[in-house]
Amino acid sequence: MMKLISIIIIVLFSNLANAQKHKIDSLSELKYSELKNKFYDYYDHIKIPQSEHIAKYYLQKAKKEKNSIEIAEGYNLMHFNKDFSTAIKYTDSLTIITKNIKGNLYPARTYLIKGNLYYKNDNLKLALDNYILGLKYAKEQNDEKQTAYANMNIAYINSYIGKNAEAAKIFRYYVYNRNNITDDYQHNQMRIALISCYIYMNKLDSANILIKEGQEYAFTNKNKYNSNLYSYLSGVYDLKLKKYNTAITKLSNVYRYFTNSDENSNINYVLYYLGKSYDGLKNKEKAVENFIKLDSNIQKTDITFPELREVYTYIIDYYKEKNNKEKQLYYIDRFLKVDKKLDEQFEYLATELPKKYDTPNLLQEKEDIIQDLKNRKLVLYTSIGILSVVLLLIVYLYFKAKKTAKEHRKIAQELIQSIEKRNFESTDRKKEVPELPIQEQAEMENKTIKTVPEDVTAFILKELEAFESKQLFLKNGITLANLAKKIKTNTAYLSETVNNHKEKNFNSYLNDLRIDYVLERLVKDKKFRSYKLPAIAEEIGYNNVQAFAVAFKKKTGTTPSIYIKEIENSMIT
Structure with missing residues (x-):
């Protein structure tokens, strides 16, 4: 079979060689714009040899005619089908040839082309940096098309890091407002990008x-x-x-x-x-x-994307169930490598996008508003008023956030002190629950409708005591139904017993046990504190970090990350 394929390939290239002269003759009759359209038609239909042939001819023709603009375009076409190292050399040649070209096309276009190349090869840091430079020069040269292209490309990065709502605004605008900016190919790309955002949203x-x-x-x-x-x-x-x-x-x-x-x-x-x-x-x-x-x-x-994190955790869990230690270790190692790369890219993009793109855009919008409203006094005053309100709101939210953070830190510090004090006094002593006066007990018993026999209640309380002392509440997937089945009772009896004797519903009871456990363990166990929040959540029985964070905040009034940070600070001091 392989020999047959090899023969077919040889024949095809022989035919291509025989037809070469005819093709060159036919290409010589085409203008640069026609050659370019022909190139993109082949490229769009994954006809690599044909598109490469067009690009090579285009560059030769431009060099022969000493046309700098078209030589630059030839380098651009040549880089499309090449590996990264070769492609980057063509873009470097593009930079050199356009250095002294006057007009509004370069250097903005060069930076956008480089940005696309880095994006294609999963180097989003350099992709973003080049897009920002492309946007800067496009704006300086009042080039509407290239400004639009830069905004579109940055929208792809926003989508990549999960900011799909922001990205969708850009894509939606250019899908429905082409304004001679996007051709059919680009319009189709915008539609595909918008569909992806809509699916994620x-x-x-x-x-x-x-x-x-x-x-x-x-x-x-x-x-x-x-x-x-x-x-x-x-x-x-x-x-x-x-x-x-x-x-x-x-x-x-x-x-x-x-x-x-x-x-x-x-x-x-x-x-x-x-x-x-x-x-x-x-x-x-x-x-x-x-x-x-x-x-x-x-x-x-080496092309990664954020969803890979759940891919590796899925594989690791699978081999954990199969008790295949070797595979577990292998995919844990793979996860750590990919996670490191994703973390680096995300940290950079999350920091640089607002600083280099969002903030300058907001400032530019502000300048445009002021310039536009110079001769419309009433509207100008209204705009200033709105901006002032927004500024006051931002200041208010800022100080409110600082106050909330301070309150959270104070709560965390008090929690840590109470746990340390309890551990110092007695690691084994349980907190005594003050008994209600006889009259109050009688009133409570009268208010509670008891349907659980006393012997059954005693049995369930004994089982709950074992459930707590053996820390069985840390297992994942515990529900009222499966716990009732395990201790050989029914859900109604178990629920009523928890409500009457623990004075809370089953979910609150389970969450309180887990949070009390994690509060103490985080203080005692330095290694446990070093875990990422998803790992801590999984360790104490939660399916995801969001459920853990909500339960933690509800129980304590602060967040897990602030609590851990305050523990570390207390250790330093």
């Missing part, structure tokens, strides 16, 4: 409308690549609707197509959602199979 009806519109566009243009992209988005849409089998069928077909076309970044996302779909069907083996393929592809390409 659970605006599924809006996403579905655009998916159907995109599928019609791909069908009309006979574009298999776009057709598969919309099939992929349709599969993710079905997954969100829990139509797992339909999602698997669509995503499997797309996976085969992208595998054959060597679209690695697309393959990664397809494998991720295939795994999620199989997980939806409770088919862990198939889910893990796809996640392992995804990890293998990540190692080849």
Whole structure:
């Protein structure tokens, strides 16, 4: 079979060589704009040899004619199908050739091209830096198109770090307000990006409308690549609707197509959602199979995305259930490597995006408003008033946040002191509960409708005592029903006993036990304090860090992170 494939390839390239002279002759009749359109048509349809041939001819023609602008465009076209190191050399040549070119196209365009190259190769730090520089020069040169392109590209980064609402505003604007800024290819990219944002934001009806519109566009243009992209988005849409089998069928077909076309970044996302779909069907083996393929592809390409964190924790949990220590250790190591890269990128982007993009945009908007309203006194005063109110609101929220943080720290300090005092006095002594006067006890008993026999109550209380002393409340997945089953009683008896004797409902009882435990352990156990919050949450029985944080705040009045920080501060002092 491999020999047959090799023969076919040789024949194809022989035919290509024989046809070369004819192609060059036909290309010589085309203008630069026509050559460029032809290049992007081939590139968009994944016809790599043809697009490379056009790019090479374009550059030769420009050099022969000593046309600096078109030489620069030739370098741009040449970089598209090259590996990263070669592509970056072409962009460096682009920088050199455009250094002395007058006009409003460069250097903004060079920075945007470099930004796209870094983005494609998962270096979002340098991608953002180049986009910001591109935006800066585009604005200085009043270039509306390139300003728009910079904003679109930065919107992709916003979407990547989870700020989908902000990104969707940009994408939606250019989908519905093209204004001669986006061509058909770019307009299609904006639609795809907007669909992704809508899916993440659970605006599924809006996403579905655009998916159907995109599928019609791909069908009309006979574009298999776009057709598969919309099939992929349709599969993710079905997954969100829990139509797992339909999602698997669509995503499997797309996976085969992208595998054959060597679209690695697309393959990664397809494998991720295939795994999620199989997980939806409770088919862990198939889910893990796809996640392992995804990890293998990540190692080849080093292209990461935030959802990989849950991929690795899923694989680790799977092998933990199988008691396969070697696989556990291997994927823990893989998780740590990927997590480190994601943390570095996220920390940089989360810091630099507001500083370099959001704040300058706000300041620019402010300047535009002031300039625009100079001759409209009434509107100007209104705007200043609004800005003043906003500023006062920001100041108020700032000081309120500081006050809240101070209160949280004080609560945390008091908690730490009370725990340290209790441990110092007696590590084993339980807090005595003052008995109510006989008359008050009688009144309480009269108010409580007792349906649980006394011997059953005594039995349940004894079991609850064991449940607390053995710290069984730390196990994940405890519910009223499964605890009742375990201690051989029914849920009604257990619920009433907890309500009457613990004076709280079962969920509050369970959360209080866990939070009391974690409060003390964090003070005593330095290693435990070093865990990330998701790991601490899992250790004490919570499914996710959000549930843990809510329970902690409700019980203590402060947050886990502030509590841990105050413990560390108290240790230093």
